[in-house]
Amino acid sequence: MASRSGIIIDPELKHHVDSTYSPLPRDEQEKLIEAMLTLTEAARDRRISLRAFLERVARTLFRFFSLDEIAIGLYDRTQKMFVYEVLFGYPSDLAAQYSRLKYEYEDMISNDRYPFIRTGKLSELDPVEGLPSDERQILNRPYAGSLARAAEDEFHEGDYIDVWMYGPQKSLLGWLEISKPRSGRLPSRTNLRWIEVIASICSFAIRQRWLQEDVARR
Amino acid sequence: MAGDSIPPEFRTYIETSYTFIPKNDEERIADNLIDLAAAGMDTKQPLKVVFEQVAKFIFRQFGFSEVAIGLKDRKDPVWKYEVALGFSKDTELRILKVRYNKDDMYSQETFPNLKLGKLSELNVAEGLPPSEADMYDRQKMLNPKRTSSADFMLGDSIDIWMLDDKKEIIGWIEVSSPKDRKLPSRTTTRWLELLGSLCAQIVMSRWAEDEMRSKKAAVP
Numbered sequence: 001m002a003s004r005s006g007i008i009i010d011p012e013l014k015h016h017v018d019s020t021y022s023p024l025p026r027d028e029q030e031k032l033i034e035a036m037l038t039l040t041e042a043a044r045d046r047r048i049s050l051r052a053f054l055e056r057v058a059r060t061l062f063r064f065f066s067l068d069e070i071a072i073g074l075y076d077r078t079q080k081m082f083v084y085e086v087l088f089g090y091p092s093d094l095a096a097q098y099s100r101l102k103y104e105y106e107d108m109i110s111n112d113r114y115p116f117i118r119t120g121k122l123s124e125l126d127p128v129e130g131l132p133s134d135e136r137q138i139l140n141r142p143y144a145g146s147l148a149r150a151a152e153d154e155f156h157e158g159d160y161i162d163v164w165m166y167g168p169q170k171s172l173l174g175w176l177e178i179s180k181p182r183s184g185r186l187p188s189r190t191n192l193r194w195i196e197v198i199a200s201i202c203s204f205a206i207r208q209r210w211l212q213e214d215v216a217r218r
Numbered sequence: 219m220a221g222d223s224i225p226p227e228f229r230t231y232i233e234t235s236y237t238f239i240p241k242n243d244e245e246r247i248a249d250n251l252i253d254l255a256a257a258g259m260d261t262k263q264p265l266k267v268v269f270e271q272v273a274k275f276i277f278r279q280f281g282f283s284e285v286a287i288g289l290k291d292r293k294d295p296v297w298k299y300e301v302a303l304g305f306s307k308d309t310e311l312r313i314l315k316v317r318y319n320k321d322d323m324y325s326q327e328t329f330p331n332l333k334l335g336k337l338s339e340l341n342v343a344e345g346l347p348p349s350e351a352d353m354y355d356r357q358k359m360l361n362p363k364r365t366s367s368a369d370f371m372l373g374d375s376i377d378i379w380m381l382d383d384k385k386e387i388i389g390w391i392e393v394s395s396p397k398d399r400k401l402p403s404r405t406t407t408r409w410l411e412l413l414g415s416l417c418a419q420i421v422m423s424r425w426a427e428d429e430m431r432s433k434k435a436a437v438p
Contacts, residue, residue: 009330009342016367021334021404029244033408037336040415044422045383117229119236121252127224152231168261189236193248200255204419207259211426218433 032194035060039198043205050074050209051085057202058088061178065191068180071098074206075173082108082174089180108172119161122196125186128158153186155179161187163195165203173206175199243279247409250275251416258420265289265424266300272417273303276393280406283395286313287417290388292425295320297387304395312353323387334376337411340401343373370396378410380418388421390414 025031042048042056058070072086082103087095107113115130149156160179167173176199181187187195240246254275257268273285284304290297297318302310322328330345344364364371372395380389391414396402402410 009332009344010364010367013342013364013367014332017332017334017340017401020401021407023335025408026404030405030408033405033412037408037412037415040412040419041381044419047383115224117224117232119232121238121249125232127228129224129228149225149228152228153235166256166259168259186232186235189241190245190248192236193240193245193252197248197251197255200252201416201419203255203259204423208419208423208426211423211430215426215430215433218437 032064035064036194036197036201039201043201044208046212050206053205054086054202055088057176057198058086060198061176061195062088065178065187065195066182067178067187068182069178071177072202073103073175073177076102077210082172085174105172108175116162120163120189120192120196122166122199123161123163123192125159125161128156131158155181155184155186161192161195163192163199165199165206167203167207173203176202247279250279251413254413254416255420258416258423261424261427265421268420269301269417270303272391272413273301276391276410276413277303280393280402280410281397282393283397284393286392288318288390288392289421290386292428297323297390309353316353323390331377334404334407335411337381337414338376338378338407341375341377343371346373368400370394370399370401376402376407376410378407378414380414380421382418382422388418391417 025034039057039060042053048056054072054074058072061067061070068089070086070088071084071090072088073082074085075081076083079102082105084098084101087098090098113132114126116124116126119125160177163176163178164172165174165176176195178187178195240249254268254271257263257271269287273287276282276285282304285301286299286303286305287301288297288299299313299316302313305313328347329341329350331339331341333339375392375394378391378393379387380391382388391410393410
């Protein structure tokens with residue numbers, strides 16, 4: 001390859017680089033990095049609506065982390081409440097019920113109403129044993145939680161993990177809610193870390209779109 | 219507390235299984251990305267401080283002894299370094315004074331390079347312009363000879379681009395002098411690209427904040 005002042009890049013080096021750094025991911029880890037990279041690009045692409053972006057996020061979680069139910073909620077700036085925005089993998093009647101739910105900030109952070117166990121900097125497990133009875137009715141699982149756990153890493157019907165999306169000064173922008181892992185087991189700690197990274201990417205996507213809306217309004 | 223309580227043995231199991239201390243490289247990288255995103259979102263932290271955190275992370279995690287991070291001027295087509303880690307004080311001062319134009323950033327002519335990935339390229343020492351060799355105090359490397367294609371020579375550097383939504387370069391991370399003196403693995407370049415892309419997101423977010431602030435200030 002000749003360029004400035006006839007400088008020639010050593011053909012052997014070029015061959016080595018071309019063959020070593022081919023763009024196709026070669027293993028699961030590289031595929032995951034590629035998926036994250038694609039999400040960061042979509043996060044800052046103004047042509048992609050927030051909802052379309054969050055749907056992509058849900059598909060990525062479904063595909064890479066073998067989760068069958070993914071809900072993504074947002075702070076609704078008009079209602080000043082937290083609501084579900086995307087419900088992926090839920091039966092339509094259940095999705096319709098979830099869509100009607102609205103939460104106050106206190107609901108989101110309270111360990112009293114939804115007892116949880118911290119699983120990471122941004123995540124917590126809400127075991128079914130602590131689920132309020134009214135929410136068990138929504139799930140159509142009134143008896144969920146009454147069964148003993150056969151194994152410690154078993155993911156029970158009604159368990160879910162919340163992964164928080166924070167804005168400036170720790171303001172809560174939204175959350176990822178994951179449940180129904182295909183393995184029936186709790187996600188690995190490493191996978192949960194990656195889901196936390198995805199939630200962090202979501203925070204920027206939300207923040208940027210809100211700022212764009214605000215700038216356009218002025 | 220409403221609802222049933224969480225069985226204590228289950229709580230203990232979760233708390234011990236999901237400790238916050240990373241247990242391997244993958245968890246360490248993820249952990250740092252989460253921290254960087256939080257720092258990037260914290261508008262009280264200047265961008266330069268966030269970039270210093272990025273540079274230290276690359277130094278520690280990926281074994282590059284020299285890391286520089288640059289940004290585009292928001293209004294003019296001028297790019298300059300904001301952070302330079304691992305260089306001598308004199309070199310650092312020279313680096314921070316350099317200004318690049320659009321040709322420097324986009325043209326294959328000024329800095330002959332080889333693509334490593336979507337967002338990264340290897341700038342080979344063989345093509346280092348004399349002015350750059352001067353800047354890095356690498357005159358002795360102007361006529362380098364590669365003994366192996368896997369070698370990372372003095373004067374080689376890798377650029378990782380931060381692109382905006384129009385694919386324009388808004389910043390870059392430049393790494394050089396790997397401790398093992400070898401080109402990085404493909405997976406490492408992918409991690410660096412993800413990091414660069416997250417930085418691009420942080421920069422765009424900060425710029426959007428600035429725009430909002432100036433619009434607010436303009437309202438009588």
